[in-house]
Amino acid sequence: MIQGHIDFVSRSRVEGWISSPHWPLRGARVLAFLDETCVGGGVVDLFRQDLADAGVGDGFVGFRIPVALEPWHDTRLLDIRLEGSAFLLKQRRVCLAPRESVGEDRRRQGRDPESLSWMLARGWITQPQHDALRLLSLLGAHTQLLPPALSHLEPRRRCDEVAMIAAGLLEVHLLQPMALEIREDLGFEALAPLREELRETFPAVPPVIGLWATRRGALGVEEGAHQGGPAGASNPIEHGFGDRELLLLNLDTQPSLPRGAGTDRFTAFVPCRPEA
Structure with missing residues (x-):
């Protein structure tokens, strides 16, 4: 069994966690999708003290990955997929946030080094x-x-x-x-x-x-x-x-x-x- 959660989604990054009690997923690659379009990717390698305290694996179950969204993309439709498997992680509850609450994150959209490197690798x-x-x-x-x-x-x-x-x-x-x-x-x-x-x-x-x-x-x-x-x-x-x-x-x-x-x-x- 694989479990996880999407904790945060903006137009420049996605954060969350993914874990399995049967095998370690540290270093596994996850991909962000909107419909069938891949818009970002990264690895599971962040330590989460809260999840370690809760007994979720060794705590190295978190991910923070850059994404590059087009202006017309709806972030509420974004999901996370574990590369090489059929596992798909959807957002459980989403809502629209006021622009000012995520203003600084939106101003970095697609312009931080990680996002630029990802777009370069994709040929964008x-x-x-x-x-x-x-x-x-x-x-x-x-x-x-x-x-x-x-x-x-x-x-x-x-x-x-x-x-x-x-x-x-x-x-x-x-x-x-x-x-x-x-x-x-x-x-x-x-x-x-x-x-x-x-x-x-x-x-x-x-x-x-x-x-x-x-x-x-x-x-x-x-x-x-x-x-x-x-x-x-x-x-x-x-x-x-x-x-x-x-x-x-x-x-x-x-x-x-x-x-x-x-x-x-x-x-x-x-x-x-x-x-x-």
Whole structure:
């Protein structure tokens, strides 16, 4: 007999336990499914003191696995299956929770290292996309080097090509369909309003935009500030953009102008809702 329970389900991870009195399941692989689509997987290897005290195996019966769900997936339908067997673990009681109660977990959806590695292994994202999104998740900023061939294009065509590269990365970051607005001739003062705009448009997603200019510019970034840690001494790291560099920037990193920098204008690539 195999028994278990799904304790927690969000759009980025599933937690629970699974055990058998007849054979150990530590190290066994479990898979998360929605209908017949596999959306995540991991191993049974977490120690649960509460279950050890209750005499459930040796206590190493827990699992915490990343999942990557599409926007239209209903988390209430998710189940867990033991690989190589017919065992299926369904959620016993589920209900919809207010957005604010799981807001931080939803904001990490598909963006933590485990989820990104899982998507890479499944072929959902490419290695360059994985590397860019991982750095963006950890630091709050990532500089994407642009192909040399773009330097030979006339300015309008060049901007459009950079926009296509930005759109490809931002769509993976959002994990949902999007359109992209090209906003030109902006200054530093536009970043704060853009942050509020993105929070309104995509409330469950970190506010990330692309920055580029024909001439090279720079911004100071408080790396890691987007993760909501305790405030410390200001120590911004300079990140360049423009010419052959596209900067993906999380606007929660408290961007600032480097000392002595001017107020050169730039182009922002801003995600928006696709038209109906």
